[in-house]
Amino acid sequence: MLDHWIDSLGFCRRRAIFLAVLSLAPNAFSQDAAVLTFDWSAAKARAKLLGHPRSFPATPETEAIFQAAISGERRVAFAGLLARVEKRRGTSRVSGVASVVAAAKTPEQIARLVVEIKSHVYEEVRATHEAGFTALATRSGAHRSDAMSRIRGLVALNPRAETSVATEDLSAMLVARTLALGLDWFYPHWSVEERQSIVGAIGVRMEDFAQKLVRGPKPLEKNPLVSHDNEVLGALAEIAVLLLGETPQADRWFDEFVPLYARILTPFGGDDGGYANGTAYASWDVGEYSLLHWDILRRSIGLDLTQKTWVRNFGRFQAYFIPPGTPAGVFGNGAELVMTETWARYAKAYALRVPSPLSRWYARQWFQEDASRLELMMAPVPAAADAGFPPDTPNAAMFPSIGWSAHHSSLQDRGRTSMYFKSSPYGAVSHSHSDQNSFVLNSAGKQLLIDSGYYDYFGSPHHFRWTKRTVAHNAITFNGGQGQEDEARPWGTEAAKGAIVQFSSAADIDFVVGDATPAYRGKLLQAKRAVVYLRPDAFVVIDRVESAEPRTWEWNLHALNRFEAGDSNTLTVSNGDARACVSFIGSTETQFQQTNAFPVAPMRTASEPRPDQWHGQFVTRSASGRFWSAALIRVGCVPLSMNVRFGPSSASVTIGQREFEFDGQKIVVRR
Numbered sequence: 001m002l003d004h005w006i007d008s009l010g011f012c013r014r015r016a017i018f019l020a021v022l023s024l025a026p027n028a029f030s031q032d033a034a035v036l037t038f039d040w041s042a043a044k045a046r047a048k049l050l051g052h053p054r055s056f057p058a059t060p061e062t063e064a065i066f067q068a069a070i071s072g073e074r075r076v077a078f079a080g081l082l083a084r085v086e087k088r089r090g091t092s093r094v095s096g097v098a099s100v101v102a103a104a105k106t107p108e109q110i111a112r113l114v115v116e117i118k119s120h121v122y123e124e125v126r127a128t129h130e131a132g133f134t135a136l137a138t139r140s141g142a143h144r145s146d147a148m149s150r151i152r153g154l155v156a157l158n159p160r161a162e163t164s165v166a167t168e169d170l171s172a173m174l175v176a177r178t179l180a181l182g183l184d185w186f187y188p189h190w191s192v193e194e195r196q197s198i199v200g201a202i203g204v205r206m207e208d209f210a211q212k213l214v215r216g217p218k219p220l221e222k223n224p225l226v227s228h229d230n231e232v233l234g235a236l237a238e239i240a241v242l243l244l245g246e247t248p249q250a251d252r253w254f255d256e257f258v259p260l261y262a263r264i265l266t267p268f269g270g271d272d273g274g275y276a277n278g279t280a281y282a283s284w285d286v287g288e289y290s291l292l293h294w295d296i297l298r299r300s301i302g303l304d305l306t307q308k309t310w311v312r313n314f315g316r317f318q319a320y321f322i323p324p325g326t327p328a329g330v331f332g333n334g335a336e337l338v339m340t341e342t343w344a345r346y347a348k349a350y351a352l353r354v355p356s357p358l359s360r361w362y363a364r365q366w367f368q369e370d371a372s373r374l375e376l377m378m379a380p381v382p383a384a385a386d387a388g389f390p391p392d393t394p395n396a397a398m399f400p401s402i403g404w405s406a407h408h409s410s411l412q413d414r415g416r417t418s419m420y421f422k423s424s425p426y427g428a429v430s431h432s433h434s435d436q437n438s439f440v441l442n443s444a445g446k447q448l449l450i451d452s453g454y455y456d457y458f459g460s461p462h463h464f465r466w467t468k469r470t471v472a473h474n475a476i477t478f479n480g481g482q483g484q485e486d487e488a489r490p491w492g493t494e495a496a497k498g499a500i501v502q503f504s505s506a507a508d509i510d511f512v513v514g515d516a517t518p519a520y521r522g523k524l525l526q527a528k529r530a531v532v533y534l535r536p537d538a539f540v541v542i543d544r545v546e547s548a549e550p551r552t553w554e555w556n557l558h559a560l561n562r563f564e565a566g567d568s569n570t571l572t573v574s575n576g577d578a579r580a581c582v583s584f585i586g587s588t589e590t591q592f593q594q595t596n597a598f599p600v601a602p603m604r605t606a607s608e609p610r611p612d613q614w615h616g617q618f619v620t621r622s623a624s625g626r627f628w629s630a631a632l633i634r635v636g637c638v639p640l641s642m643n644v645r646f647g648p649s650s651a652s653v654t655i656g657q658r659e660f661e662f663d664g665q666k667i668v669v670r671r
Contacts, residue, residue, distance in 0.1 A: 034307040035262045043301040044254050048245040052187035054300040055242060056136055064381045066137040077371035085131050089146045093124040094153040114168055121163060121171040124150060125178045129374055132185050144186060151182035155201045165208035173232040176205040180239040199247050206253055209236055214256045221260060224267035227430050231285055234293035237261040241300050265308060270401025273313025276426040278332020279322050283339060287346030291353060291375055306354045315350060315359035320397045320406040324365030325414030327447045330440045331422050333431040333455040344369035345376060352379035357390040396505035403500050405512045409536035417443040417635050419539055421531055423500050423514030428492030434484035435473035436498030436516035437529040443635050446578035449474050452558035454610045456603040464490035465600045471556060476527060476543060478551040484519040495521050502666045508535050511667045530662045537635040542651050544664045550623035557616040563594050581637040587628035587646040590618040
């Protein structure tokens with residue numbers, strides 16, 4: 001759970017890491033009607049007249065939520081929540097937080113200490129929220145006292161030290177938001193002095209965030225592709241609304257943060273619902289943060305961000321790239337994580353707020369969620385609705401705004417075969433990797449050809465020297481592992497971009513073509529890859545790479561288990577009862593080699609052992625300025641043969657009765 005916060009150390013705050021022009025995300029600031037027609041001045045004026053709690057006003061909707069929790073459909077989960085709150089009553093993690101970062105000297109020490117702070121803060125914040133919710137739902141004085149005691153402890157944290165914006169911005173956000181909620185939930189129970197103390201503790205952090213995100217020399221609106229800045233923005237908007245009327249500063253915070261959050265929401269995808277920062281961060285950013293922000297903004301000022309086009313289409317992104325039964329995520333930091341409970345909880349929480357036939361079906365396919373978590377307990381109570389698989393839903397999809405495509409044998413089948421392809425205009429910015437024109441293959445609930453490497457922490461030696469690099473992915477490198485990365489910027493560069501230039505899907509065959517030439521930033525004259533999917537169990541991958549100087553070329557594959565080599569150009573990869581056979585032919589003779597060694601090992605602990613993985617390469621025996629290759633990947637090792645002809649300007653591949661030609665630009669079916 002805490003892996004994604006590890007990037008909160010100093011590395012992540014080097015603004016140069018994430019700077020990018022808005023053209024990378026042309027749809028990120030699309031102005032939906034929900035934003036264009038919203039009257040911000042009127043909303044601010046109305047909010048000032050609201051009583052407390054604003055986040056849970058006395059309405060039929062909130063009463064239905066409380067009743068569902070206490071005696072309705074959520075009563076079993078609520079009983080679990082009550083038991084957890086009772087067990088924690090009188091304990092606190094805040095006492096373990098101290099000004100420890102200043103004592104850290106090395107990057108690894110900083111990383112470990114920041115994670116420790118984050119862990120303490122997160123657990124205390126969660127305990128406070130849960131005690132507060134049970135107090136509101138049951139009117140329990142004991143739970144209210146527990147929550148208020150915890151809030152007093154959070155107030156005592158130094159906003160200029162361990163939970164400052166400069167030290168750990170996500171902790172600063174969580175503390176400030178929890179204080180604002182606590183003030184709102186228990187307003188009449190605080191003394192005047194306590195209210196002033198809470199507002200003061202919030203205000204220091206809010207002013208620091210305003211200076212960083214809005215008033216400073218590099219405002220978020222002009223530099224949008226900064227992961228943490230986007231993660232905190234929704235909370236800042238929420239806090240501003242809850243504090244209107246409590247301090248004059250809140251008027252300015254409202255003007256600075258609320259319209260900005262509504263405009264941006266996420267800069268990592270467009271109206272198609274895509275999310276370029278990877279499936280792990282897609283889950284965390286939406287499920288961990290945004291859903292509850294959307295609830296409060298809608299209830300308090302009538303701003304319904306679930307009507308934004310990106311939000312409504314995000315469920316489609318989830319369904320195609322984190323389908324039910326998937327063995328792991330895909331692309332970007334944290335892609336290796338198996339987050340079954342998290343995916344289940346967020347799928348259901350999203351569907352309750354953004355219902356559609358696809359999102360309802362998707363949510364019904366997950367069964368492992370902790371139903372006592374607040375994302376579900378605080379969700380709107382749904383009307384009964386059909387949750388069957390929507391008819392005519394295609395088995396493949398391409399998301400143009402992020403340059404990702406997904407190809408499934410059958411989307412509704414948990415035992416599906418799935419290939420994911422990426423050639424993204426976002427490059428390697430933020431939590432993305434230098435992996436344009438790469439792919440991932442899963443089958444029967446098992447990983448076969450993987451995104452290798454681990455996200456042990458942002459900027460770790462393993463992360464920067466392996467996981468972020470092209471050689472760690474099923475992609476093309478040259479001259480001993482050189483790829484799309486910029487050696488001077490190991491955190492990644494927006495310049496390492498690609499594009500999907502052809503996509504087509506039919507019942508029995510899909511095509512996708514990616515152009516990763518810009519990603520190599522002048523090192524290569526061409527880097528084009530075509531993937532043909534012969535549904536349900538065969539893929540053809542055709543590559544054309546070209547350089548102004550002769551190079552040796554490497555065609556990289558990665559797996560959890562050792563590749564079993566057959567003849568000189570055939571190998572088998574297995575994982576449990578799933579397997580695939582790979583036949584490879586190059587225009588220049590190649591040899592296959594493999595290792596299970598990382599150049600730099602990941603951080604390993606008893607709870608996170610991060611085992612070795614296998615890294616295979618078809619390497620050319622001699623250097624050449626141009627290299628063509630074709631690979632046939634047979635899931636289940638079904639009997640198929642491939643004939644290949646390489647010409648100076650095209651490659652022709654015959655599989656059974658089908659013939660395809662790839663000219664480096666597009667796939668053409670000859671027969």
